Amino acid sequence: MGQTLLQKVWDRHTVRRLPTGQAQLFIGLHLIHEVTTPQAFDMLRQRGIGVAFPERTYATVDHIVPTLDQTRPFADELAEQMMAALERNCREFGIRFSDLNTDRQGIVHVIGPELGLTQPGLTIACGDSHTSTHGAFGAVAFGIGTSQVRDVLASQCLAIDPLKVRRISVSGALGPGVYAKDVILEIIARLGVRGGVGFAYEYGGAAVERMTMDERMTMCNMSIEGGARIGYVNPDETTFAYLEGRPFAPAGEAFERAKDWWRSMASDPDAAYDDVVELDGAAIEPRVTWGINPGQSVGVSERIPDPASAAADGDAVSEALDFMGFTAGSPISGTRVDVAFVGSCTNSRLSDLREAARVVQGHRVAPHVRALVVPGSKNVRRAAEAEGLHEIFREAGFEWRGAGCSMCLAMNPDRLDGREVCASSSNRNFKGRQGSPTGRTLLMSPAMVAAAAVGGEVTDVRTLL
Amino acid sequence: MSELRPIDRIAGTAIPLRGNNIDTDRIIPARYLKAITFEGLGAHAFEDDRASMPNHPFANPAYAGASILVVNENFGSGSSREHAPQALKRWGIHACVGQSFSEIFLGNATTIGLPCATAAPEDVETLIATVEQSPATPMVLSVDAQSIEAAGRTVPLGMPAAVRDSLLTGQWDATGLLLADFDEVRRVADSLPYVDGF
Structure with a gap:
């Protein structure tokens, strides 16, 4: 074995x-x-x-x-x-x-x-x-x-303490406008915010193997939101290609030796798992959270759940709807937003910014929306500027900021005011998370945040691509 | 703060906090992490929840002085901030009993000598109902016996063996243990190809 x-x-x-x-x-x-x-x-x-x-x-x-x-x-x-x-x-x-x-x-x-x-x-x-x-x-x-x-x-x-391993296999190909963020939100919605306690999540399957390192990082980043303190993807050629030439990566012959060791650390084909979960990547649509924990999300074409529905934890749904001021059974699409935030350790890398820029190019941020893009690092910021992404964002009405955690947790001047609703590419929609005790967060992919900024409300990004 | 001593018996009154998935942002809002010490955190425990929910147990004078916190499922989820158990401890909580705890919270609580024990859902409900009805009910929690006594009943508790042992032996702060065999740490470091850059 x-x-x-x-x-x-x-x-x-x-x-x-x-x-x-x-x-x-x-x-x-x-x-x-x-x-x-x-x-x-x-x-x-x-x-x-x-x-x-x-x-x-x-x-x-x-x-x-x-x-x-x-x-x-x-x-x-x-x-x-x-x-x-x-x-x-x-x-x-x-x-x-x-x-x-x-x-x-x-x-x-x-x-x-x-x-x-x-x-x-x-x-x-x-x-x-x-x-x-x-x-x-x-x-x-x-x-x-x-x-x-x-x-x-x-x-x-x-x-x-030792951990068990749950293999989460995502088959097929993601549709256009569907990203790693949507996959992980789907996984957390399905397995629950405490489903991963005691487990490490191993992500695999064709959809994950096809993902870039940026996308894999988004997936693993939010493992903890499903209760799993560890999430990982087995290293492969995509991993090695990303690492080659990085300042602290081994170089030359050492890189070749490193690759051999890295390969040897991947899970064996006949590895035994404590649990296995399979998802069809092609069936996943862009997702948006409607509640106060990251497990409370729906597909953008779906409706906000009803506390009376048997599948849900009724009290938790009621508490969330009460805090959010949302009505059970309403479509999530069309929910008005006040703020759009592209950033955080979940989704602030160059590919995230490229996807968001692709959506906003040629559009304007809705007049009532305050929109900002906060690159994850100075390197990301420089690389984005080299491609002119900052100009696309600025022309559309986004603010272009310096690198940091920013509005994900508001330990800095970037925060929500009062009951503002924020379309956010971050990782947590907890009560008060974005700096206002009554502020409301809708988690989604950076492309979906861009679509919400432009539409002024939750908008299916697939209609803009 | 971390004067190492065995922790076993915790006696006092309890404070009930209903709800699953109560995250560490709610236990201590991020703005109070902007400090270079843990001092003063106790006063801010559940600050925003207290402000928005007048009936929040932490705002209810009937529970003032309570030392045992009773919770439901996945308490302490989210951020790894040790500030959360620090705030609870500095508020005056000496032990937590709940259906389940988030892993990182449990690790943080243990390492500052704040025992967190699990109980069956029906037992948690009994404890919560008891203390909601009579906040002054005296309770005695024993780490050794893995039980809590309240209103003439003894409720069995669960705790990972490692957590229980570390509390009972006074080794809940792991630094000493981890430094006890440093030659072995060096040996493992030397055996890892990346440590010298392959």
């Missing part, structure tokens, strides 16, 4: 079995940012402990970064304090830092892959639940809390 990638990577990184029964797992790459680390460094100082493998940690700044005026000191004193703390900590402990003065700053889950830090077969941890993104490369990558960040800094290891 063959092994899964998860088992192989797990075994190669297990230091020992702890008395608690957990595995002590070596962490190949530790990514850090300003929000979840200051307390971890302070704990190290209090205990007089150093950083065990500073060369295996890499820092960036993303959550609190203003996307308009990045002049230091930041206008927000608390943001400035966090930025200064990370600068001091990286200096003191000898950690590499893509800060705002470098051309490599950006969202941690965008820069790791684009710099070639993220590679197949690694264990990757970061104090951020969307660390699952890096699984797109065939890494075992997961989010941790601040005390665990301290543990990784101190020992380059984590104490962790």
Whole structure:
């Protein structure tokens, strides 16, 4: 019987079995940012402990970064304090830092892959639940809390329980205007927001194999929204082609040796899975969330569900409809939006921006809509500008911003006001997520956000392509 | 904060919080993550929910001083922010009992010495109903016995063996354990081809 990638990577990184029964797992790459680390460094100082493998940690700044005026000191004193703390900590402990003065700053889950830090077969941890993104490369990558960040800094290891593996196979080809975002929203709607607890999700099948790395990252990114803290895709030629030539990827003969090892870490054809789920990719349509968790989505041609319907958790549907101010049975299409946000670690990469630009080209943002595009990194921003995408967005009435997490979680000046409804390419539609306690989020693909910006309401992007 | 000691018996009153999938953004809104310490987080636990729902248990004086939080399914989903269990602990919560917890939340809570135990849905409902009816009902949770006593009943609790052992032995903060055999950590690092760039 063959092994899964998860088992192989797990075994190669297990230091020992702890008395608690957990595995002590070596962490190949530790990514850090300003929000979840200051307390971890302070704990190290209090205990007089150093950083065990500073060369295996890499820092960036993303959550609190203003996307308009990045002049230091930041206008927000608390943001400035966090930025200064990370600068001091990286200096003191000898950690590499893509800060705002470098051309490599950006969202941690965008820069790791684009710099070639993220590679197949690694264990990757970061104090951020969307660390699952890096699984797109065939890494075992997961989010941790601040005390665990301290543990990784101190020992380059984590104490962790074993996970089961659910293979999610998406067959067929996605239709025009249907993206990885729609596939993952469909998977979460089907399996539920807690269906993945205790599992790592392995995504495969023809539709996933055909996806670009950007699309695979979108899929893996939202694994955690389905309760799975790890999601991954087996590495293949698409993965290797993406990595070749990246600044931190091996080069020359080392790259060839790396490819052999990376291939060997992929799940065996006869690997045993704890569960298998199959979906028909051709049957998936563009999806939009109507509620307050990412499992509450429908196809753009469908209606907002009724709490009385047997299939749904009635109380949860009622609570969501009450918060959203939506009527059961209404079509989701045509729902008026006030804000359109293209960005976040889920969908802020070059291909996301290209798709959104393709939709808005030759159109204008509806007069009542505030629209912004926030590239995931300085690299993405530069590459998009080289193609003239910024001009397309600006001409259509979008704002073109600097790189950061922006309105995904509003730890910066970008946020919703009052009860605004936001068409958002981000990952969470939780109550209050986008900075206004009463603000409302509709998750969808970047192309669908572009269509909503232009239409002023939820619009089937397939009518604009 | 993390003075390591065995954690077993938690006695006090309880606070019920109905609803599945209560995410960490609701436990502590992101704007309070903009700080370089965890101090003061307790005052902001469920701040937006308290403001928008006048009947929220965390806004109800009847539950002031409660130390055991009783929840439904998938509590603590979403963001990995340790600020969520930190805020609860600093609010005065010393243990959580629920149908299920998100994995990252459970790991974060354990590592700061906040036990989270699971109970069967009907038992959770009984506990919630009991405390909704009589907020002053004294309860005693035992990590060792994996049970909670309330109103003359003993309700069985579940907990992953690793979590239970780490709490009972005072090793819930893993740093010491992870550093105990550092030669072995080096050996594993040296065995991985990517560590020296292939």
